Every structure is written in structure tokens, then in C-alpha cells.
Amino acid sequence: MSGYATEFMDAVRAKNSGEPEFLQAVAEVVESCSVVLDRHPEFRDAKILERMVEPERVIMFRVPWQGDDGEVHVNRGFRVEMNSAIGPYKGGLRFHPSVNLGILKFLAFEQVFKNSLTTLPMGGGKGGSDFDPKGKSDAEVMRFCQSFMTELQRHIGPDTDVPAGDIGVGGREIGFMFGQYKRLRNEFTGVLTGKGLDWGGSLIRPEATGYGCVYFAAEMLAARGDSFEGKTCLVSGSGNVAQYTIEKILDLGGAVVTASDSSGFIHDPAGIDRAKLAYLMELKNVKRGRISEYADKYPSATYTPTDPSLDHNPLWAVPADCAFPSATQNEINAVDAKNMLANGVSLVAEGANMPSSPEAVHAFVETGIMYAPGKASNAGGVATSGLEMSQNSMRLSWSREEVDTRLRGIMQSIHQSCVDAADEYGTPGNYVNGANIAGFMKVARAMLAQGLV
Ligand code: NDP
Numbered sequence: 001m002s003g004y005a006t007e008f009m010d011a012v013r014a015k016n017s018g019e020p021e022f023l024q025a026v027a028e029v030v031e032s033c034s035v036v037l038d039r040h041p042e043f044r045d046a047k048i049l050e051r052m053v054e055p056e057r058v059i060m061f062r063v064p065w066q067g068d069d070g071e072v073h074v075n076r077g078f079r080v081e082m083n084s085a086i087g088p089y090k091g092g093l094r095f096h097p098s099v100n101l102g103i104l105k106f107l108a109f110e111q112v113f114k115n116s117l118t119t120l121p122m123g124g125g126k127g128g129s130d131f132d133p134k135g136k137s138d139a140e141v142m143r144f145c146q147s148f149m150t151e152l153q154r155h156i157g158p159d160t161d162v163p164a165g166d167i168g169v170g171g172r173e174i175g176f177m178f179g180q181y182k183r184l185r186n187e188f189t190g191v192l193t194g195k196g197l198d199w200g201g202s203l204i205r206p207e208a209t210g211y212g213c214v215y216f217a218a219e220m221l222a223a224r225g226d227s228f229e230g231k232t233c234l235v236s237g238s239g240n241v242a243q244y245t246i247e248k249i250l251d252l253g254g255a256v257v258t259a260s261d262s263s264g265f266i267h268d269p270a271g272i273d274r275a276k277l278a279y280l281m282e283l284k285n286v287k288r289g290r291i292s293e294y295a296d297k298y299p300s301a302t303y304t305p306t307d308p309s310l311d312h313n314p315l316w317a318v319p320a321d322c323a324f325p326s327a328t329q330n331e332i333n334a335v336d337a338k339n340m341l342a343n344g345v346s347l348v349a350e351g352a353n354m355p356s357s358p359e360a361v362h363a364f365v366e367t368g369i370m371y372a373p374g375k376a377s378n379a380g381g382v383a384t385s386g387l388e389m390s391q392n393s394m395r396l397s398w399s400r401e402e403v404d405t406r407l408r409g410i411m412q413s414i415h416q417s418c419v420d421a422a423d424e425y426g427t428p429g430n431y432v433n434g435a436n437i438a439g440f441m442k443v444a445r446a447m448l449a450q451g452l453v
Contacts, residue, residue, distance in 0.1 A: 004044065005034040012053055019102025021329055025109050025354060026053055028361070028373075032436035035425050040444075046452070048444045055108065057081040060101070061151040063129055065144045068137055077148050079127035079155055079163070082108035085446040088159055089125030090115055090382060092166030095173065097132045104128060106329070107166075110353055111382070113439030114375040117414045120386035125161055127152070133168050134288075145176035153181050156191055158392070164193040164385045167328065170240060170285070171196060171206070190392030193385035202388035204403040205381075209351060210244025211404070212380015212411050213324060213372075217349040218252060219415035220370040220431075228254035232320045234345070236260045236313075237327030238284050238291050241351040241378065245324045246277055258315050260327060261291040265315040268294075268301035312336050319343040326351035334359035341367055350374035365432060376418050376435035383410045 012026055030049065037044050063075040078101060081089045091111040094104070104126045112124030129148060133141050156163060165174055174194045181191055188200075195201035204211070214228075221227055231254040235242050238259045246256045255271040259280060272280065276298060283289045295303035304314055316323070316336035323345050325331055329352065332340075337360035340348070347370040350356065354374060356364065364371035384407055391397055398406075418434030421441070427433045 002034045002038065004037065005030050008049060011050075016053075016102070016105075019105060021106035021354070022102045022109065024330075024358060025106040028358065028432065029109075029113065029436045029440065032433040033440050036437055036440060036444075042448065043444050046448055048447050051447065052083060052112065052443070053109070055080050055082045055105065056084060058101070058105075059127075059152075059155050063131065063144065063148050063151070065140070065147045067140055075129050075131040075144070075148075077127070077129045077151060078104050079152060079161070080104045080108040080125060081155075081161055082124045082126070083112040083443060084123035085443050085450060086116060087121035087123045089161035090122035090164070090385065091124055091126040092128075092164045092382075093169045093173075093177075094126070094128035094166040095131045095133050095168035096128070097130050099128045099130045103329070107353055110375050112443060113436060114379045115382055115386075116439040116442045117376060117417060117435060118379050118383040118386060118410055119413055120383060120410075122162075122382065122386055125163070126166075127163055128166065128169070131168075133173070138172070141173065142176045145173055146180040149177045149180040150184065152177075153184050156181075158190045158389070162191060162193060162385070162389060164382070165240070167239070170194075190389050193388040195388070200388075200392055202384060202391055202403055203398070203400040204407060205384045205388055206240065207244040207247070208384035208407055209241045209378050209381030210246070210326070211248045212383065212407055213241070213245055213326075213349050213351040213377045214248035214252060215380065215408050215411035216372055216377040216415055217322065217324075217347060217370075219412055220347060220349070220372060223415075223419070224370070228252035228322075231255070231322050232257055233322040233324060234258045234315065234318055234320045234340075235324045235326055235351075236265070236315055236331060236355075237325075237352065238280060239326075241381075242324075242326040243277070243281055243284070245326055245351050246272055246280075249324075250274060250277070254322070257320065258318055259291055259294070260315055262306065262327075263290055264292060264303055264305040265313075266291055266294045266301045266303050267315075267318055268298060270298075270300035312339060316340050317343060320345055322347040322349070324349055324351050325355035327355065328352055329354045330357050332356045332360045334363065336360060337363040341369070346370065348372065349377040351378050353378065361432060365430060368429065370431075372418075372431050373435050375439065376414050376431060379414055380407050380411055383407060
């Protein structure tokens, strides 16, 4: 790192000391973009990076709600409005007990670069709550969502800030929040994305993150004259992103042998075929069950419970060609990365946000395998949210084929932007630098043009 970058990181660390994930996300961008700042002193003079790491606005609020048994609960709600230089704030809402300000700042920061890469006019934001939807009744989830939106509605709008789903926020939660927004504001408008098809949603939005991630991986393979045909793939998670990643890998001729949740993982050497995937979707989306039940149903699979005493996750030691981490941040550490490389993995495409620790990222980049950071490879979700916003504004709906074609085109364009930026700044084949630099340039130019705001 240059002297400027080291000084910059020291200052960011001093100001945000209790936020390790945010510091991790910033450090990666600064490492990639030092070379850009050397070539563009005007960005440095205008303190573009210094401004980028300060959210434009942080909203934090109390979310009181009542359980079915009458007990009163209080959660914390957040919205981090990080950067609006290229469009209204856009990014998901996460409901998970681990949610805190630092996690949301990391996600909002990543979102700024990701949204810039999509080619669509969207700024970056992220929000959520430490509420845990797991084990709650539908009525409890509804009361929580209504209380959350009662405050959030003051701060969002179709031209201001347009939230979507993330961990713990799927179609059910978006529906409850949209209903409450409409009731309070007396407006039927595209204020949230990920809506149901009958009330303003876009075809392919549920599939988009997973499909997009596999499209990005297909581009990386094609660039090396290869394809998914016959490839064995590891997928972690079993939620929205994992499910549609598995589906698209099957479409393109690959096989998937793992899936997981926070309690453990299944290894199915016979492969998760379409019938098994349909069961997994029903299990997770309708029954809201656990991944262990997959192994109860299919004897070809083994289930391994999560063992916190281990220094690695055995899922990542299963021999395979490609890996699609699709659960959560920092789920691949240095030991996992070593195991993956030793067991044949030559492509990693991140469906989750920042699933690889900095040591794992360095191992992937140094080895020269095809490694796509989440802000590039999982951008298909927010890109399709952008397409949902366009359809809402025009008050029309595109066909499944039309949205899918646009999604594939966007993923190809993101891939090309990463390749071009990595080439231009002297690190060909490095998708981390490519994504960070390409994402940074557009936002930095817009910030410079808009003056000191
Ligand atoms: P879901 O809530 O649908 O699924 C999350 C999955 O990850 C579940 O299987 C969950 O298991 C598992 N998981 C969550 N937290 C942990 C943890 N701490 N340890 C182990 N497993 C965990 O979320 P999504 O599929 O939407 O999101 C997955 C990832 O993709 C996140 O990083 C998200 O930020 C990212 N992402 C999502 C986008 C989207 O469009 N939805 C867009 C871009 C990125 P369990 O059920 O046990 O909690």
C-alpha cells in the first residue's frame, strides 16, 4: 500500500474501530484503488475516498412489536444511506440477529461499487434489523414488518431510497412492508423491489442473484475457452441466492454436490438434481425447515453439523472444480481457501457479500484461479431490481425472456468492465482490482462533477 493509502486506512480505523467488517471492505477497495488515486490527483484533492467512507446519512430507530403471547419486544432498525452520486439509494434489508451498524455500513459500502458496476443509475444503501424471523409466526413477522416500516417510510421513496430483500427478507417480508408503506403514504409506487408479480414485481427478480452469479462464472470460464459442462460445484447456503445458483448451474450442465444452513451442510455425491432442488426449495421456502432434513430424505447425502471448535468448514474441503459461497460474510477463511485450492477448485464466484476473508482472497488471487468478488458476481440481484424500478416507472411488465436477456447482458458487461479496468491498471485477470476500480471510477467522476456535497 502507498503512504497515502496507509495514512487513509489509519484514519478510517481510528474513526470506526468497532466495525471490523466495514474496515475489511474499505481496506480492500483502498488497496485496489491506490493506483487510481496516484493517476488522478484530482480525486485525492477533492477527498473523494474520504467522503465515500462516510455515509451520507444513517437512520437508526426503535422497532417495538408484540409476540403472539402478548409479550412486548423491542428491536433496532437501521437504514444506511451511503452514496447517492449516481442515483437514488438502493440496497437490501437484512433481518438477522447479527445485524449491527458496522455490518450494514460494510454492506452499504460494497453496494455503492456494485450498483455502479451494473450500468444502471443506482446509488448505494443498506438497512435492516437485529430481528430474527426464524421460529416466528407469520402474524409476528407481519407485526414486526409493519412496525419497522412505520418509521422507515419517512426516509424512503421511489426517487429517494428503494430497499429490497437480503438475508431473512424474502417475498413474505417485502409484501408486509409494501402493504404498510401503501397504507401510511396512500401511494402505490415502486418503493421496494422484490415485490410479488401481481403487484409490481419483476419476473426473474427472485432468481436474479443466483442466475447472475452463474452467468458471471460462465463468462470467466468462456474467457479461458471453458464451460460448466461436467464441472462439479460446491454451493453454501440454501436460501434465495443458493437455490437459484444451483438451478442455473444445472441449466448450464454442471453438477452441485453441497448445500448448507447455519446448523450444518449436506454432501450429496450423486448431485442435487432438479427433483431434489424442488424438494429443497419447498423445505426452505414453504416448510421453513432445516437442511439436515435433505439427508433424511435422500440416502445418497450425508449431513455434517456445524462444529464451531473446528478451524475450518469441512464443506470447503469437498473435492470440486468450482465454488459458489452463497450464505454470509467471512464464511471462507485462510484454511478453507487452502483446502479448496488443494482439492481442485479453480473458480470461485461469490453469491454472498464478502464471504471470503482477506487472507482467503489473497490466496485465490495469488494462485491465479478465476476469482470473482461478490460486488461483481452477485450484482445481478440489484441489477434486476433496477429493471423492476424501470418497469414500475413505465407501468409495464417485461416478459421472462426479456428480463433474463437483459440480466445476462448486464453480467457480461460487468465482466468486461472488470477485465478492462484490471488490464488498464496493470493487473490483468485480477477481478478484485477490476471490480473495485471500475465501480469506483463512475462514482468518483459523478462526485467530482457534483461539487462538495
Ligand atoms: P436467505 O436468508 O434467503 O438465505 C441465507 C442462507 O445463508 C441460509 O441458508 C442461512 O442459513 C445461511 N446463513 C445466514 N447466516 C449464516 C451464518 N451466519 N452462518 C452460516 N449460514 C448462514 O438470504 P439470501 O440468499 O438472500 O442471501 C445470502 C447472501 O447473498 C448474503 O450474503 C446476502 O447479502 C447476499 N446477497 C443477496 C442478494 C439477494 O438478492 N437476496 C443480492 C446480493 C447478495 P439459516 O437458515 O440457518 O440462517
